[in-house]
Amino acid sequence: MKSKSEQTEKGMNILVLNCGSSSLKFQIIDTDLKKIENNTDEQKAKGLVERIGGESIITLTATGKPSAKQTLPLRDHRQALDHVLRWLINPKTGIPGIQSLDDINAVGHRVVHGAERFKKSALINDEVIKGIEDCIDLAPLHNPANLKGIHAAIESFGSKVPQVAIFDTAFHSLMPETSYLYAIPYRLYRRHRVRRYGFHGTSHRYVAFRYRILTGKDQKNTNVITIHLGNGCSAAAIKNGISTDTSMGMTPLEGLVMGTRSGDIDPAIIEYIILKEAMSITEVVALLNKQSGLLGLSGLTNDMRDLLAEEKEHNDRRAKLAIDIFCLRVKKYIGAYLAEMNGADAIIFTGGIGENAPVIRSRICAELDWMGVEIDEELNKQVINGKEGEISKQGARLHTFVIPTNEELLIARDTLRCVLNVPRQW
Ligand code: ADP
Numbered sequence: 263m264k265s266k267s268e269q270t271e272k273g274m275n276i277l278v279l280n281c282g283s284s285s286l287k288f289q290i291i292d293t294d295l296k297k298i299e300n301n302t303d304e305q306k307a308k309g310l311v312e313r314i315g316g317e318s319i320i321t322l323t324a325t326g327k328p329s330a331k332q333t334l335p336l337r338d339h340r341q342a343l344d345h346v347l348r349w350l351i352n353p354k355t356g357i358p359g360i361q362s363l364d365d366i367n368a369v370g371h372r373v374v375h376g377a378e379r380f381k382k383s384a385l386i387n388d389e390v391i392k393g394i395e396d397c398i399d400l401a402p403l404h405n406p407a408n409l410k411g412i413h414a415a416i417e418s419f420g421s422k423v424p425q426v427a428i429f430d431t432a433f434h435s436l437m438p439e440t441s442y443l444y445a446i447p448y449r450l451y452r453r454h455r456v457r458r459y460g461f462h463g464t465s466h467r468y469v470a471f472r473y474r475i476l477t478g479k480d481q482k483n484t485n486v487i488t489i490h491l492g493n494g495c496s497a498a499a500i501k502n503g504i505s506t507d508t509s510m511g512m513t514p515l516e517g518l519v520m521g522t523r524s525g526d527i528d529p530a531i532i533e534y535i536i537l538k539e540a541m542s543i544t545e546v547v548a549l550l551n552k553q554s555g556l557l558g559l560s561g562l563t564n565d566m567r568d569l570l571a572e573e574k575e576h577n578d579r580r581a582k583l584a585i586d587i588f589c590l591r592v593k594k595y596i597g598a599y600l601a602e603m604n605g606a607d608a609i610i611f612t613g614g615i616g617e618n619a620p621v622i623r624s625r626i627c628a629e630l631d632w633m634g635v636e637i638d639e640e641l642n643k644q645v646i647n648g649k650e651g652e653i654s655k656q657g658a659r660l661h662t663f664v665i666p667t668n669e670e671l672l673i674a675r676d677t678l679r680c681v682l683n684v685p686r687q688w
Pocket of ligand 1: 491492493494521564565567568570604613614615619620
């Protein structure tokens with residue numbers, strides 16, 4: 263492995279890993295401290311392995327080249343990672359600058375839940391692994407999958423390549439207790455840590471950071487509402503540079519209407535459905551996570567693009583209803599957070615829907631002119647497909663921005679900074 267000073271100058275190839283229960287997503291990002299400062303970090307490759315455990319579908323892309331797609335039976339995450347690594351170092355298929363595993367200098371892992379234990383990214387050792395295991399109760403689907411990725415990488419690289427865990431919850435870990443406590447008996451927090459943790463923290467943190475760069479504001483003067491609208495959706499109130507409230511809760515189910523998640527509902531509905539539909543509690547929780555949201559309301563799809571098409575082309579009533587409820591919920595949170603924060607400087611849209619659907623941004627921001635939100639529809643139409651910029655009318659009191667998220671990039675940067683042990687800003 264290169265020495266620290268060499269890595270600072272020449273940069274590191276960071277393998278960013280995001281493992282789901284049957285999937286492995288990765289990127290190779292070449293970064294160093296100068297590149298971070300100049301925003302010139304380079305993505306060299308990316309890929310996705312789906313359906314691990316069966317006939318896996320593998321998509322691998324060296325940046326600038328066409329994607330290669332294949333199917334192959336891959337037993338587990340270890341085999342999937344092996345396959346990816348062999349492709350990366352193969353001179354015929356792989357990427358320039360990576361001839362052997364020695365050319366990968368560090369691995370950054372997305373980890374969903376860090377609970378109260380992890381308030382920032384952490385260099386992985388036995389104690390950190392134990393800490394991530396201790397959070398499994400709170401994220402029974404996600405943390406075990408993230409751990410599979412960590413163990414697979416340790417087996418492939420051994421102990422000489424440093425690995426870093428970047429937590430979805432960390433950015434929200436400074437929320438005040440007035441935001442994170444639920445109004446249920448306090449002992450449930452004391453005994454079982456029942457509280458709001460929030461998720462998508464890496465995304466909220468990244469777009470707030472980009473906003474700072476775009477506007478020249480310092481961290482302490484950053485007062486924004488960040489709205490991540492993808493398959494999962496969440497909003498965060500960032501006051502004086504700190505996430506002071508967020509819409510997802512102890513789990514990602516709370517808050518905004520999402521592709522298949524209900525977001526906020528009256529918790530008493532759960533018992534009522536159990537009785538009326540003769541369902542188990544597990545089935546109802548699955549229904550709220552997987553069959554609700556845009557999918558449940560429309561009865562058609564969880565995909566916003568398809569819903570917008572249905573509404574436009576067939577005037578589908580339920581598609582329109584789903585979209586209207588989705589937008590109204592976001593509007594409610596904007597209002598709530600503006601009240602909670604005593605105003606803000608900007609609203610920032612991100613995520614697949616937030617970045618690419620001007621019509622949804624318009625519908626959310628309609629009739630918010632009294633609070634200073636005014637969208638320039640021409641600009642709004644233009645800022646799509648990965649573009650970054652302001653979409654408000656000149657003179658609007660509350661600015662509106664679209665900033666594409668890049669969680670992988672922030673994971674790579676945090677990994678580098680953890681390995682070099684240099685202070686991290688967000
Ligand atoms: P994930 O949360 O899984 O990362 P994304 O951030 O990619 O998901 O967001 C997926 C959502 O973005 C889907 O609902 C998809 O329909 C929506 N989306 C992507 N492109 C557009 C578009 N051009 N117009 C409307 N919705 C879009």
